[in-house]
Amino acid sequence: MLTVRQLRNDEVRTYLEIHRASVRGLAADHYPENVIEEWAAPITEQLMERVRANSDHEIRLIAELDEVPVGIGAIVLQKSELRACYVVPSAARKGVGTALVRAIERIALEHRIKRLHLVASVNSEPFYLALGFNVIERGDHTLSSDQPMASVGMAKDLTVLPLRSVDAAEAQIVRWCEDHELVRAAIVTSTRAVARESVDKFSDLDVVLVLTDIAPLAYERAWLSDFGEVLAAWRDPDALKRDPPRTCWVTQYADGSKIDFTLWPVELLRDASARLPEQLDVGYRVLLDRDGLTSTLQPARYRAHIPKRPSREEFLALVEDFFLESTYVAKHLWRGDLMPAKFSLDHVMKQGDLRTLLEWRIEIDHNWRLKPGAAGKGLKKFLPPDRYRLLEKTYVGADVAANWAALFDTIALFRDVGIEIAERLGLEYPRDLDDRVTTYLRGVQAEGGRTN
Numbered sequence: 001m002l003t004v005r006q007l008r009n010d011e012v013r014t015y016l017e018i019h020r021a022s023v024r025g026l027a028a029d030h031y032p033e034n035v036i037e038e039w040a041a042p043i044t045e046q047l048m049e050r051v052r053a054n055s056d057h058e059i060r061l062i063a064e065l066d067e068v069p070v071g072i073g074a075i076v077l078q079k080s081e082l083r084a085c086y087v088v089p090s091a092a093r094k095g096v097g098t099a100l101v102r103a104i105e106r107i108a109l110e111h112r113i114k115r116l117h118l119v120a121s122v123n124s125e126p127f128y129l130a131l132g133f134n135v136i137e138r139g140d141h142t143l144s145s146d147q148p149m150a151s152v153g154m155a156k157d158l159t160v161l162p163l164r165s166v167d168a169a170e171a172q173i174v175r176w177c178e179d180h181e182l183v184r185a186a187i188v189t190s191t192r193a194v195a196r197e198s199v200d201k202f203s204d205l206d207v208v209l210v211l212t213d214i215a216p217l218a219y220e221r222a223w224l225s226d227f228g229e230v231l232a233a234w235r236d237p238d239a240l241k242r243d244p245p246r247t248c249w250v251t252q253y254a255d256g257s258k259i260d261f262t263l264w265p266v267e268l269l270r271d272a273s274a275r276l277p278e279q280l281d282v283g284y285r286v287l288l289d290r291d292g293l294t295s296t297l298q299p300a301r302y303r304a305h306i307p308k309r310p311s312r313e314e315f316l317a318l319v320e321d322f323f324l325e326s327t328y329v330a331k332h333l334w335r336g337d338l339m340p341a342k343f344s345l346d347h348v349m350k351q352g353d354l355r356t357l358l359e360w361r362i363e364i365d366h367n368w369r370l371k372p373g374a375a376g377k378g379l380k381k382f383l384p385p386d387r388y389r390l391l392e393k394t395y396v397g398a399d400v401a402a403n404w405a406a407l408f409d410t411i412a413l414f415r416d417v418g419i420e421i422a423e424r425l426g427l428e429y430p431r432d433l434d435d436r437v438t439t440y441l442r443g444v445q446a447e448g449g450r451t452n
Contacts, residue, residue, distance in 0.1 A: 001063070001065075001066060001174065001286075001287060001288070002063065002065050002095060002096065002099055002285060003063070003069075003099060004061055004062070004063045004064075004073075004103045004119055005061065005062060005064070006059070006060065006061060006062075006101050007061060007062045007072070008058035009367065011068075011069075012048050012051050012052055012185055013043060013048060014062070014069050014135060015051065015060065015062065015072050015373050016043045016047065016048065016051060017043065018062075018069060018070070018071060018072045018087075018088055019040065019048055019084070019086045019091065019294055020040040020041075020042075020043065020088055021088045022042065022071075022086035023036060023038060023039050023040035023086070023089065023393045025089030026087075026089055026092060026123060027039070027123050027155060029123070030122050031121075031149060031150070032121040033254070035143070035147060038144070038145055038147050038376070039143060039149065045158070047391060050164075050222070053298050054195060056078075056079075056083070056090065057076065057077070057078065058074040058075065058078050058083055058084075059074065059075050059076075059087045060072065060073070060074045060075065060084075061073040061074065061100055061103055061104070062190060063087070063091075063096045063099055063100050065091055065094065065096060070087060070088050070090070070091035070096055071085075071088065071091060071097060071099075071100050072084060072086050072100070073083075073085045073100035073101070073103065073104050074104075075084075075104045075107055075108060077107075077108075077111050077113065079117070080108070080113045080115060080116055080117055081116070081117050081118060081220065081401065082101070082116050082117070082118040083098050083118075083206070085097055085101055085104070085124075086434050087100075088388040093283075093299055093300060093302075094285060094299075095188075095193045095283070095285040097127060098131065098193075101128075101131055105114070105156075105158055108158055109158055112421045113158065113403075114157065114158055114162060115155055115156070115158065116133075116155065116156050116158055117136075117153070117154070117155045117289050118133070118153075118155070119141050119151045119152070119153055119154075120133075120151060120152045120153075120154050121149075121150075121151060121152075121230075122150050122151070122152060125152045125154070128154050128156075128237065129154075130138060130362045131156070132156050133151055133154040133156040134154060134155060134156065135153070135154055136153040136154060136155050136446040137152075137153040138150075138151075138152055138153070138406055139151060139153065141142075142356060144173065144282060146202055146221050146241075149375055150360075152305050154224070169187055169205055169227070169257060169259070170205070170255050172227060173186060173207060173227070173259075173287060174288050175187040175286050176226055176227070177287070177288050178288070179208070179223065181212075182211050182212045182213055182216065182292060183209055183210070183211055183214060183288070183290075183427045184210050184211065184266055184289075184290050184291050185206070185208075185209075185210035185269060185286070185288055185289045185290065185291070185293050185294055186207060186210070186286075186287040186288040187207065187208040187210070187280070187284050187285065187286050187287065187294065188205070188206065188207055188281060188284065188285045188286075188287055188407045189206045189207070189208060189262075189279055189282060189283065189284045189285075190204070190206040190282050191203055191204070191206075191283075192204070193206075193207060193282075193283045195331055195333070195386075196277065201256065202256075202258070204258045204259070205257065205258070205260070206259075206260045206261045206262070206326050207259060207260070207261055207262065207287070208264055208269075208279065208280075208284075208356040209261055209263055209264070210264050210265075210266055210267060210268075210269045210293060211265060211266070211414065212265075213265070214245060214246065214247065214263040214264070217249075217261075217263055218235070218240065218245070218247045218263055221233055221235070221249065224249060224261075227253065227259060228253040228255055228257070229253060229254035229255070230251060230252070230253060230254070231252045231253060231254050232251075232252050232439055233249055233250065234249070234250045235247055235248070235249050235250075235264050236248045236250075244267055244268060245265070246263055246264050247262075247263050248260060248261065248262045248263065248264070249261045249263070266293065269283070269293050269294070272291065272297060273296040273297055273298075276297065276298045276300065276301070278304035278305065280297065280300060281300050281301055281302065281303060281304040282300065282302065282304045282305060282371075283300045283302060284297075286327075296443060302371070304371075305371050305433065306363070306368065306369065306370065306371050307356070307359045307360060307363050307368070307372070307424070308366055308368065309363070310425075312427055314426075315421070315422070315425070315427050316430060318356060319418060319429070319430055319433065319434075320355040320430070320433060321352075321353055322349055322354070322357075322414055323411075323434065323437040324352070324434055325344050326344075326348050326349060326411065326437060326441060327440065327441070328341075328344040328348075328405075329341050329344045329345045329349070329407050330407070330440075330441045330445065332344065333400055333403055333404055333407070333445075334444055334445075334447065336400065338398055338400075338403075339439050340385065341403060344405065345406065345407060345410065346395070348412060349410060350394060350412075351376065353374065354391075354410060354413065354414050354417075355375075355376045355379070356375075356415060357418060357421065358383060358391070359372045359376075359379075359388075360421055361417050361420060361421055362378075362382045362383065364421065364424050364425070366382075370382070379391065385392065387417075389412075390412075390413050390415075391413060392407070393406075393409055394406045394409045394410045396411065404445050407441065408438075408441070411434075411438060411441075415429075415434055
């Protein structure tokens with residue numbers, strides 16, 4: 001189990017040992033040896049005394065995984081500075097760094113700090129970006145001997161914490177599982193486990209409950225109330241038809257928190273040892289394991305839900321699907337049928353085809369390693385601002401003329417992005433298809449629609 005607490009005065013050596021192991025194990029490939037030697041200097045009595053003195057009044061934290069110290073963090077309140085976040089290599093990618101940063105953010109908010117600053121190493125920049133920090137400047141950080149080391153100045157505007165503390169919710173889940181013998185393991189997944197994107201008060205808590213028998217929890221819902229007042233809940237009926245059966249309760253609570261409980265039979269977790277399923281590959285953290293079932297799980301690779309580079313056939317199929325759907329928009333607008341027109345334009349063309357195309361364009365700049373987020377929620381963050389404004393312009397109200405304009409604005413944006421992708425990937429954009437369909441759509445628009 002992962003816990004974060006304040007560092008005790010007698011743990012200074014442990015604090016420095018974690019720092020040294022983290023720098024030497026995780027940053028050595030990114031900096032020259034002389035920088036690493038000073039950054040992770042040998043631990044001496046003089047160094048420990050300087051750390052104990054704590055001239056900047058740091059609030060220091062230590063993270064423990066199954067009661068073993070594996071990470072440290074620090075914040076300097078007077079400077080609104082996240083001073084330190086280090087994790088030993090053996091505990092990397094297990095949610096330790098994320099838990100430390102979240103704890104530091106909570107401390108900052110408790111002291112009415114609204115903007116948190118830090119100086120990141122070049123190897124830690126992607127980690128902080130995934131947690132919602134933004135790059136302010138790039139330059140050199142000066143070590144105590146005036147040795148410069150490349151660094152990245154970053155900052156984050158802090159938002160209100162979740163209405164229910166995530167730590168408290170997880171502790172409640174663990175206590176509940178311990179009281180129910182049919183639960184053999186509990187695993188937190190996705191953003192709350194190893195946040196690859198910013199977490200706010202509306203972020204889900206995704207938990208996999210591994211059970212000797214899923215039926216008691218799958219077919220009854222009263223147990224959901226053990227975690228709070230349920231506003232609404234939905235169970236996935238189709239998953240129960242799979243072999244072996246499994247399901248998920250998506251649960252919204254009255255206090256504002258949302259917990260998605262995935263119910264797995266034990267054999268599913270055993271099978272996961274051979275090949276990590278996507279639900280765990282997004283990141284996972286073990287809350288409870290009575291039988292050592294998770295001990296053989298592979299570390300998450302964080303490749304789930306990352307778009308793959310399209311083949312020529314996939315690219316052309318997407319383009320043709322987009323333009324075929326545009327003819328449905330034109331037909332429905334001509335008829336004055338708003339709802340099917342909006343479905344084809346806003347859902348199929350934009351949420352389906354245009355979103356996919358935009359994500360491909362983003363992935364080209366990120367070497368096909370970025371998880372853009374479900375339903376396009378990462379587009380605002382990763383698209384250039386001018387391109388995102390063009391996307392916003394395609395969303396209009398009920399006016400038929402405005403929807404005709406939105407249709408052609410959507411096509412123009414799709415065309416520009418499609419041509420860029422084709423050029424970057426060595427493909428050919430089907431201009432003839434584009435021209436012929438666009439001419440057809442203009443003709444339907446020119447005819448005017450039904451008047452009754």
